[in-house]
Structure formats: C-alpha cells, structure tokens
Amino acid sequence: MSRLSRVAPWLPFPKETTHEPVRVLVHRDTGALRALIARDRVANVFVDSLLTQNSSAVPAFPGALMLGFFEDDGVSLAAACWVGSNVVPIESTAEHARAFGRWMVEHWEPHASIFGPAEPTLAIMEVLQSAGITAQDIRANQPLLAISGPPLVAPNPALTVSESGQFSEILVAAAAMFEEEVGYSPFLGGEANYRRRVAWLISNGFSFSHGDEVGEVIFKADLGAVTSYATQVQGVWVNPERRGQGLSAGYMAAVVELARKHAPVTSLYVNDYNTKARACYERVGFEQVGTFATILF
Structure with missing residues (x-):
C-alpha cells in the first residue's frame, strides 16, 4: 500500500x-x-x-x-x-x-x-x-493530561510566542515533528494546506518556540485547540541535537505559562509508551484526567 x-x-x-x-x-x-x-x-x-x-x-x-x-x-x-x-x-x-x-x-x-x-x-x-x-496505526492508550495551576518547575524564559518572520524555520520543525510522530510527511496531502495551518497558528499567537543564534528551532509547541476554559497542547518537538540535555521540563513549564494567558486549564495527550515525555509532563505538574486513543489512516 x-x-x-x-x-x-x-x-x-x-x-x-x-x-x-x-x-x-x-x-x-x-x-x-x-x-x-x-x-x-x-x-x-x-x-x-x-x-x-x-x-x-x-x-x-x-x-x-x-x-x-x-x-x-x-x-x-x-x-x-x-x-x-x-x-x-x-x-x-x-x-x-x-x-x-x-x-x-x-x-x-x-x-x-x-x-x-x-x-x-x-x-x-x-x-x-x-x-x-x-x-495504518492504532494507538489505543494515550493518557489525557491536564494542569490547572502554575507549573511545578521553573519555566524557561527563552520560550516565546513565535513571530511571522520565523515561519520558514517553524515550518521545517513542524514538518519534522509530524513525520517523526505519524511516519509520513505532512506535505503528502498537500503542502499548501499544511503551510496555511502553520501560518495560522503563528498569526493567532498559538505557536511557541525558541531558536538558536542562527534561527534554527531548538524547541516548539502549539496550542492546537483553544477555548476560554482550556487549551490543548500539540506539536511538541525538541531538536534531535538538543535531546538528552534536560531541557524539556523547563520548556514545557513555559508552554503552560504561555497557555494560561488564554485559558486556566492546559491539556495534552501522549502515547503511553513515551515514558520520557510522560515523566517530563508529570514533573511539570500535569495529571491524568482521562484516556484517549488515536487511529491513523
């Protein structure tokens, strides 16, 4: 197929x-x-x-x-x-x-x-x-996590709301995250649609990122859904060259702080087998409030 x-x-x-x-x-x-x-x-x-x-x-x-x-x-x-x-x-x-x-x-x-x-x-x-x-894939056990207060660890102040001038770098990071997560390029179904989605997230203040001195993204995350009550974090990605350096908890704490400007509750769901991510989220203060599943075609 x-x-x-x-x-x-x-x-x-x-x-x-x-x-x-x-x-x-x-x-x-x-x-x-x-x-x-x-x-x-x-x-x-x-x-x-x-x-x-x-x-x-x-x-x-x-x-x-x-x-x-x-x-x-x-x-x-x-x-x-x-x-x-x-x-x-x-x-x-x-x-x-x-x-x-x-x-x-x-x-x-x-x-x-x-x-x-x-x-x-x-x-x-x-x-x-x-x-x-x-x-293509059935992910039957994805803990749904939420935090309704400030994070339990210090947020990394370097994480900020992405700006339109960062679009090219954010697009590269977003596409890498998507392909790593689901196994194929997001451009497969039409590059223009995915570019519009990334641009929409940036223009609405729902994209958070931190880049190095040349602009390459070190960490990014998006608010894939936003209401006055809750947000849902998606697209969390750490540059492979920066993994294993203990950066994730500080960045995720910063995500929570930025998300709280939109709504009091910050949520996300994660694959049950991603033990490193789950440990990071627990350290930040997320607690399980349900169980999701995802079917990928």
Whole structure:
C-alpha cells in the first residue's frame, strides 16, 4: 500500500440510509451541542474550540459535518461526532460510537484520523474494520493530561510566542515533528494546506518556540485547540541535537505559562509508551484526567 493510499483510501461503499437514531446536526441543534460539550470541556476542547469559532452546530469547513445520536424519540441529543478530515466522538458511549461508525461506513469518505476518548474511538474503528476499512496505526492508550495551576518547575524564559518572520524555520520543525510522530510527511496531502495551518497558528499567537543564534528551532509547541476554559497542547518537538540535555521540563513549564494567558486549564495527550515525555509532563505538574486513543489512516 502506498503512503498516499493510507492518507486517502478509496473504498466504494453504498450510500444507503439506515434507521439509526443518528442524523446530521443543523443550526437549531447548536444549544444542545454546547450543553453536551460542556460536560467535559477538557476532553472536548477540540470541538469546543471549533464551536467557539463558528457559533453553530453546522461546521464552517467544507466537507465537514456534525453527527448527533438522539434519544427519547429524536428529542434529546445524547452524543455527537465531528466528521471531517478527522473524526472526533463527543460524550459517546461505545453504543453511540458504533452507530456513528455504521453511518460512516454507509457514507464513506477518506479520513486522516479518528481521535478522542478511547472507548468510543476504538468502537468506531471496530465497525470500520468489520466493513474492511483498515488503519495504518492504532494507538489505543494515550493518557489525557491536564494542569490547572502554575507549573511545578521553573519555566524557561527563552520560550516565546513565535513571530511571522520565523515561519520558514517553524515550518521545517513542524514538518519534522509530524513525520517523526505519524511516519509520513505532512506535505503528502498537500503542502499548501499544511503551510496555511502553520501560518495560522503563528498569526493567532498559538505557536511557541525558541531558536538558536542562527534561527534554527531548538524547541516548539502549539496550542492546537483553544477555548476560554482550556487549551490543548500539540506539536511538541525538541531538536534531535538538543535531546538528552534536560531541557524539556523547563520548556514545557513555559508552554503552560504561555497557555494560561488564554485559558486556566492546559491539556495534552501522549502515547503511553513515551515514558520520557510522560515523566517530563508529570514533573511539570500535569495529571491524568482521562484516556484517549488515536487511529491513523
């Protein structure tokens, strides 16, 4: 299988209609969706941030939609699921998630990933697998961590909000982080899209970095999701030449301090096997508040 096929698999499933209690949300569902997200604004920060930007249950992104699982004869919104380039279950049980998975099979489009709370994320993938849809990688145990106060170690003052003039250096570091994490270049699906994403993070003050005397990035991290209540840190990367020097804790403490200017709670999720990163986050003061999973296609 080529790397491109992993990003955009071609699976011609029929677009049939089921009698599941699942439908696409519309504008009038926005209030119910807000209430659902508010049950756990740390675990749901990704979708919460999108709703903050758009103020509607109808996504502004072309090709994206929000599914809802309704109970009480279609009256009560019990769970939801963002379906776009990524798929993200919201307040879903395994039962809800399997219904979302069946909807996805019937309306199949390629997705880059599924991520979110482990139980519903893995339940969606079980349904997809039963329909012959395979994944490149399944990361079933990713501790969701959060800190709601100042860090427990001194922040490195050299870490600052990235500036537009650093775009080229930040792009190189971001692409290296992505390829190291998922195994293929972020440019594979279109370089222009990834460049826009990095530029958007910088222009909105959501990219933090520190470079050496010639501008090469030593450390970077992003706020991939931001609300008034919580942020979610993504894209953490240390230049390979600077690893093993005990720099990570100070940099991550600085990330927390910078993130706290946006929201009181800072969160992230990490692969369970990344013991060095987990030890660093614990030292900084992060505590586990849940478990995520990620499916990569």
